[in-house]
Amino acid sequence: MPLIAEPLHACGLVESSWVRACAASFPRHTHDELVLGANLSGCEHIWLDGQTIEVPAGAVTLYNPLAIQGSTFGPGGVEYISLHLDIDALQQLMRDNNLGRGHGCPTFEQGVLQRPALYRSILDFAAAPTAVEQEPALLLVLTELFEQTQVRSGEQAPAIERSVSLMRSHLHERLTLDQLAQAAQLSKFHFVRCFKKAIGVGPLQYHMQLRLIEARRRLRAGLHANDVALSLGFYDQSHFINAFGRVMGVTPQAYSTASRRR
Template sequence: MNLITEDWHAGAVVEASWVRAEAASFPRHTHDEYVLGTNLTGVEHIWLDGRSLEAPAGSITLYNPNAMQASQFSPQGVEYISLHLAPHAIDRVVRDNNLAGNTFEQGVFHHAALHQAILDFARTPTGQRAEHEEAFIGLLCQWMQPGPGKSGEQHASVQRCMAYLRDCLGEKIDLQALAAVAGLSKYHFVRCFKKQTGLGPLQYQMQLRLLEARKRLRRQQHSLEIVSELGFYDQSHFINAFRKVMGVTPHAYAQAFKTKARG
């Protein structure tokens, strides 16, 4: 059995692992948590409470607490992300956000937005706590309320928060504070904000920071000052975020405008 688990991290609510398995299998076993996962490559053959299922790449798997499950991975190898979610925490989210009628049917299914949300959560560094929390709430929104929702839901609250974020580019704001500005729970706040803007609130603030950073780089402001004044975690965080959007490093971007000024 060749099984490699990477990027494992644990918390009171969720344990996450990114797994690569080749010619491997898990015998029948059970968990006392929800186990939510997505396959990235390969095919997983599953036995779940008496049913035989197949999970190809891109599919979602969900096992409810105390379900009996076994897995056999294809010889070509499988790569997947697995999240173990504490039932008491999920129950609290359901209760606090009036989702009591929701049920979670276990098995294999396809849900592109949830697949992407799980991937985004797994890729968000745990050291960036606010962003990590936002990615997790976004994941829960896709899992628990996959429907389109109402157009313009909580529009005024979202607009108020967008203005607040524009005025606080240098502050490290947590989701609880933003939700308080909106007058919503964190769960509904993230859900409504993303439906209206296409981004989570902290992702939106990052775009505003990067727009301001571009202006300052064009004025040849030193990148260390930009990091300090615009609320980036450190120089590496700024470089990676900037390059992801612009395709070049902040230094290369600033040098291009420096060259133009000389010309």
């Protein structure tokens, strides 16, 4: 296998791809974009800033715009996710959210980074199946990218409480990130950043957890799985079964049957 790149998601800010390579290389080159990579498996060797550096599985690579870099992939093979972030769109996001000056090329620590949270967020974005799920996943990537200091304990606690209150009062529908950020009275970027730090998961993931908690309560009360799915605003039975199974490991019907036996 030489080098294969399969496109994943593309929008005004980012283009992403899943790359598999074996006994191949990228000669020294550069990009206009900020480039992030998450090494899934294998070992890549990069040339950057006059050095050859090993990139193990689980590491992140970051190349600032116009950095000269090259890559070599050994015979054992490498798989990684690559994100190319458009600089103009990134600068606009910085201006909209008061992240530094918001003009000129943003620069970050580049090279091989051991940043588990950033690595995980890149994988979550790559795995997001729909545009609705891609936006908050991308905001979490940017949150981890811009994260320089820890959020103070309790920062934006009232804003988080307002968004959670909206979630609890709307278990019957799927809220959008815009609705939740508006309730928190924060920009979407700052809302996702603060919510993840305070709660530990993204806001849409948390809302889904609350809806599934209510689903389990209704199933234990004897309601039929079809009625539960409809009353809690799931698109259809398949959507409900998949969401429930990812968390509980069983179908709603199996959970309901087991609950009646107790």
